[in-house]
Amino acid sequence: MSKKPAAIRGTNDFVKDEAARFDHVVDTFRRVARQFNFRPVHIPVFEQTSVFARSLGETTDVVSKEMYTFEDRSGDSVTLRPEFTAGIARAYISNGWQQHGLMKLSAWGPCFRYERPQKGRFRQFHQLDAEMLGAGEPMHDVELLAFGQQLLEDLGVAGNVSLQLNTLGDPDSRAAWQAALLAYFRRHEDALSADSRERLERNPLRILDSKDEGDRRVVAEAPIIDEFLTDDAKGWFDRVQGGLSVARIDFERNMRLVRGLDYYRHTAFEFVTDALGAQGTVLAGGRYDGLVEAMGGAPTPAIGWAAGIERLAMLVDGVNEDPIDVALVPMNEAAEHVGLSLLNALRSGGGVSGETFARGNMKKRMQRADASGAALALVIGESELQKKAVQVKDMSEGDQTSVAFGDLGFIGGYLAERRLRVMEGEGESMPAFSAWFAANKVRSK
């Protein structure tokens, strides 16, 4: 027992409903991405360490203590990606993607951060990512937010989530605000928590979203960005807000929402929930006009967001594993051989899913067939082989009818119609197989 291999701390193994929820989040993301014309981009899971170290900022926690960094066999320092944006920016520069003009990209996959695991926080976690590069209009911000909003709605979690919005202004606004903020916090340094006094040196903006009571009292009186916005920056933010209300995307202005890094400009946002404890941010992003330039490319306006797949999967409910369509229940080996070829014909003919239940006594076989959730059971024994027909049992109705091997297509037809009705929410109206078969068999003559 003690010899059992253990998973690495902060990693997860998902099966069954957890895996189904995870996939549902990804499937939904990919579908909505197509609707918004965000095209797939595939980038490496690891990069030269400098890609992340320079883009995220040497002083951030992510870079200074949370990266999975190691030397490869040639002695180069490489790092498992802690997020997507830096890698996509690097690819944009490496490949000269500015030739494509506006690029709307979507990606998803694992990211790695050496953190203390907690609810909704893991060392290997998975993100959905959306980026717009070469996007220099306020309406691009609105479009990107609309994508995020639509995703949350299609996942059915929008009701538990609210959009917090802020602006960091352009570089001039931001620099003036930051200087005023720093001066203000220094005046009130003795009222700040130990953590925040630390932040004063490294990342003063972060004091704004501190959870400490005392800090919040100081923050309440702190200078706000609006007093420092240039006309351009204010105009930008007004157009974003105007676009959001036209798009009917509700948001809440949150003056304390910030981004620590210099290349962030203008729009910053987070979709948050209180259903996940301390890890309430479910989808977050902002405009990072300065990043591509800071990494050695041409000045490129850009905006993007990332969402935590595990966090979204924890909010999603009512997603279960898909049951199979048919359960094959053969009575003996000869029947199993024939049954398998019938099942394979159904699979290749009409996308029917199925499984064989050939172990244990008859009762056990039916029990397992039932547990599989199959709509129909195909029972084949000696007498069926002789008659060249299968017994088809409707598992929810309990009725059973004989179907000649040559009429197998009706099973595919029944299942297809059933799927359609279920999709339209009218699964209840589907007749039992025996009645449906009798009616359609007659009609086909």
Place this chain on the structure above:
RNA sequence: GCGAUCGUAGCUCAGUCGGUUAGAGCGCUGGUUUGUGGUACCAGAGGUCGCGGGUUCGAACCCCGUCGAUCGCCCCA
């Protein structure tokens, strides 16, 4: 990195003041005249009580350490 709580079968848990071969439910495997489930019954497999050390005649239970999980801080998706 800091703090709190918790680790007993695959899962959820019980296990009295430290006292013989550590239990239940579910699940799993097989069976109940060798052909019928969603609601029967019988049997079986499966645990060095997270790991290591200590106290004791004796430890699942007490002590120390360690690993892991959970929740919070920090940080963030």
